[in-house]
Amino acid sequence: MPSVTVRKLSDETHRALKIRAARHGRSTEAEIRHILDAAVNPAPRIKLGSLLAEIGQSVGGVDLDITRDKTIGEPVSFE
Secondary structure, three states, X not given: OOOOOOOOOOHHHXXXXXXXXXXXXXXXXXXXXXXXXXXXXXOOOOOHHHHHHHHHHHOOOOOOOOOOOOOOOOOOOOO
16 A cells, blocks of 8 residues: 655644544545545535425425417527
């Protein structure tokens, strides 16, 4: 498995990493791996249409009585 060495890390950054790791119950090394994994593999986006459909289904759905307007529009005049 590949490994990476990070040199010249500031004391403040190292201290913050150690504190963050302790809060999450991980070693500093495991926390760094977690941060790097999250940075290069972001969570998948939730698309708006999918989210709205899920909300609609969660409340039992909605019945819409929609009739399409079939009136032919006038063409645009550029004069």
